[in-house]
Amino acid sequence: MSSMRSPASAKAGAERTRAEWQLRLYVAGNTARSAAALENLKTLCETHLAGRYSIEVVDLLLNPQLAAGDQILAVPTLVRKMPEPMRKIIGDLSSQERVLVGLDLRPVPRE
Amino acid sequence: MPAAKNRPNGPTLALHKAATGIDGLDEITEGGLPRGRPTLVCGASGCGKTMLAAEFLIRGATQFDEPGVFMMFEETADELSANMASLGFDLPKLQRQKKIALDYVRVERSEIEETGEYDLEGLFIRLGHAIAAIGAKRVVLDTVEALFAGVPNHAILRAELRRLFRWLKDKGVTAVVTGERGENSLTRYGLEQYVADCVILLDHRIADQVSTRRLRIVKYRGSSHGTNEYPFVIGSHGLSVMPITSLRLEHQVTKERVSTGIDGLDEMLGGLGPYRGSSVLVSGAPGTGKSTIAAKFADAACGRGERALLFAYEESQGQLIRNMRSVGVELLRWVQEGLLQIHATRPTLQGLEQHLLRMYDLVREFRPAVVVVDPISNLSLNTSEANGKAMLMRLIDFLKTQRTTAILTSQTIETAIPLADSDVGVSSLMDSWLLLSNVAYNGERTRTLQVLKSRGMAHSNRVREFVFSDKGVELVDVYLSGDRVLTGTARMAQAAQEMAASELRNQDHQLRLRGLQHRRAAVDAQIAALNAVEDERREEVELSIARERFASEGLAARTRAIAGANRKPREKARSKRSEP
Numbered sequence: 001m002s003s004m005r006s007p008a009s010a011k012a013g014a015e016r017t018r019a020e021w022q023l024r025l026y027v028a029g030n031t032a033r034s035a036a037a038l039e040n041l042k043t044l045c046e047t048h049l050a051g052r053y054s055i056e057v058v059d060l061l062l063n064p065q066l067a068a069g070d071q072i073l074a075v076p077t078l079v080r081k082m083p084e085p086m087r088k089i090i091g092d093l094s095s096q097e098r099v100l101v102g103l104d105l106r107p108v109p110r111e
Numbered sequence: 112m113p114a115a116k117n118r119p120n121g122p123t124l125a126l127h128k129a130a131t132g133i134d135g136l137d138e139i140t141e142g143g144l145p146r147g148r149p150t151l152v153c154g155a156s157g158c159g160k161t162m163l164a165a166e167f168l169i170r171g172a173t174q175f176d177e178p179g180v181f182m183m184f185e186e187t188a189d190e191l192s193a194n195m196a197s198l199g200f201d202l203p204k205l206q207r208q209k210k211i212a213l214d215y216v217r218v219e220r221s222e223i224e225e226t227g228e229y230d231l232e233g234l235f236i237r238l239g240h241a242i243a244a245i246g247a248k249r250v251v252l253d254t255v256e257a258l259f260a261g262v263p264n265h266a267i268l269r270a271e272l273r274r275l276f277r278w279l280k281d282k283g284v285t286a287v288v289t290g291e292r293g294e295n296s297l298t299r300y301g302l303e304q305y306v307a308d309c310v311i312l313l314d315h316r317i318a319d320q321v322s323t324r325r326l327r328i329v330k331y332r333g334s335s336h337g338t339n340e341y342p343f344v345i346g347s348h349g350l351s352v353m354p355i356t357s358l359r360l361e362h363q364v365t366k367e368r369v370s371t372g373i374d375g376l377d378e379m380l381g382g383l384g385p386y387r388g389s390s391v392l393v394s395g396a397p398g399t400g401k402s403t404i405a406a407k408f409a410d411a412a413c414g415r416g417e418r419a420l421l422f423a424y425e426e427s428q429g430q431l432i433r434n435m436r437s438v439g440v441e442l443l444r445w446v447q448e449g450l451l452q453i454h455a456t457r458p459t460l461q462g463l464e465q466h467l468l469r470m471y472d473l474v475r476e477f478r479p480a481v482v483v484v485d486p487i488s489n490l491s492l493n494t495s496e497a498n499g500k501a502m503l504m505r506l507i508d509f510l511k512t513q514r515t516t517a518i519l520t521s522q523t524i525e526t527a528i529p530l531a532d533s534d535v536g537v538s539s540l541m542d543s544w545l546l547l548s549n550v551a552y553n554g555e556r557t558r559t560l561q562v563l564k565s566r567g568m569a570h571s572n573r574v575r576e577f578v579f580s581d582k583g584v585e586l587v588d589v590y591l592s593g594d595r596v597l598t599g600t601a602r603m604a605q606a607a608q609e610m611a612a613s614e615l616r617n618q619d620h621q622l623r624l625r626g627l628q629h630r631r632a633a634v635d636a637q638i639a640a641l642n643a644v645e646d647e648r649r650e651e652v653e654l655s656i657a658r659e660r661f662a663s664e665g666l667a668a669r670t671r672a673i674a675g676a677n678r679k680p681r682e683k684a685r686s687k688r689s690e691p
Contacts, residue, residue, distance in 0.1 A: 026233065028232040028233065028236060033228060033229070033230075036227075037227075040227075060232070060233060060236045061236065064236045064237065064239065064240035065240060067233050067236050067237040067240070068214060068237055071216065071217045071218075071219075072233035072237070073216060073218065073231050073233045073234045073237075073258070073261070073262070074229040074230065074231050074232075074233055074234075074262065075229060075230060075231075075232045075233045075236075076229060077229075077233065086222065087222060087224070088222050088223050088224065089223070089224040089225070089226055090223055090224070090225055090226075090229045090262075091225050091226040091227035091228055091229040092226070092227035092228050092229065093226050093227055094226060094227035094228070095226045095227060098224060098225070098226040099224075099226050101224065102224030102226065
């Protein structure tokens, strides 16, 4: 299914299929923007969803047919596959608050 | 008009064009849309943008072997397929044949959160993938403006749209981009800034409760084009634009004549009836018998084994058949034999364009020799005069190119000069014009018929009376008495009077002939009598002559006898007597 397994997903989601949070990041090629988006996403997940998430990165240049499935227009697009309902966040995910809002994720209270 | 100068696919054009295959559109655009460039089709909702775009794509795939991608932002692929199926286009089949690719792009604002920078590369990739998959030459984006609702950052979107249209050009695909009509601009989001090569504006207007769709080419860079507003309709076979000026007066003419089915009328029309492929206008006030003449014409055509198509805008098929039967015109058998088709609709059912399109379709399908429209005045009722005339002109031209004889009836108002303005306008388009009028005199009303004009034949200048009976329709000569035309009872009285007079004259003649005969006989008798007298006289003369001759001969004989008896004794005496 996915083309490019990120190191993060391999690391974090030992049981990826059963992960509570299944995220998919659509990018188009290895651009600075997609790299930034992935970096931002990883940071956020480690902070708030440690051990409960999986990230799948889809490069549309390699798999253009996958764009239609999740109705991808903009890149980068982060798709929250699980938990339902599906949510989409477009952009390089530079604003952490907005990503959290977009994912409908309550931040882990800081100690 | 520019549209009349070049035909589609005519002489080589500087700009390469992609024919749309849409009826009439290629004529207006002189060949189609600019090849390899995007064209903007804009208009208010419901004016047929999607239809035009889809037909462009489908015809491209089926007629010009140019596969196409339909990227839709508003309808789903299934909805579009269902919509197009109603026009007889099988999208799923074309999809299976890899001639058309459908891609539904769903833009749901509520699902999208925006953080940071992005671009619409996803859209490009999708489109690029679809184009590559089927080798598309044509692309439709319907309606790309939906992105404005879905993509929060309009600055990015605009930049991306500009890039998109550039990208489409680079790909060399002929694209149709649809856009919703804006308040003060062609499109709500100003798409015309990006698509500058060709802009087509569609419009949906309601005039007198009848809607008419119109199409105008606002701009066509690098090409001449028809600049008018052209009505168009979405018929059962897709879109049809009707360019007024595209038809030229160059139809084939024939010397062949067709009978009207009414002997007297044929006689008035140069003795043979109108020419095949000509148009005949029958105008008259209500109840003058227009429909009957028209039906008779159709009946005559069917009787010759030709097909006839009758458009009735006042009566239903059943009513028409029943009513015509009452004057001895039996239409039902022709309907059953498939020679006659009757299409009865209310004129207000659709706009005039729609009606005409339906006529076109039916005429093309059925290929009749005779088309009857009864009445044409009801059709043009719905629309402004100029428009109606233009439409009618197209219909007549169309029928002429099909070599179809047209009988159009027109209702007029009963006045001293029973002509409607519309008639006068329309009549110039017609080859023959029959005027039916009612003559009311002496407490009764009778129908008269005259030929006002008939091009290309010596036609009667007389007014004839037009009589219905259960045996049919016939034309009888009217009587001219003093300065008045006699019709109806007056005509019959006059006829009876003349009949009586001629009877008398006849008797007189016979009397005189008999007198002459008698005199001749008398003379002959006299001659005979005289002859008899003369004969008698001659006989008497001959008798007396005979008698005299006989007497003289008797005397001579006796003399000789006496002389012989006395020869010996009297020899001396005789010689004595003979030699003194």
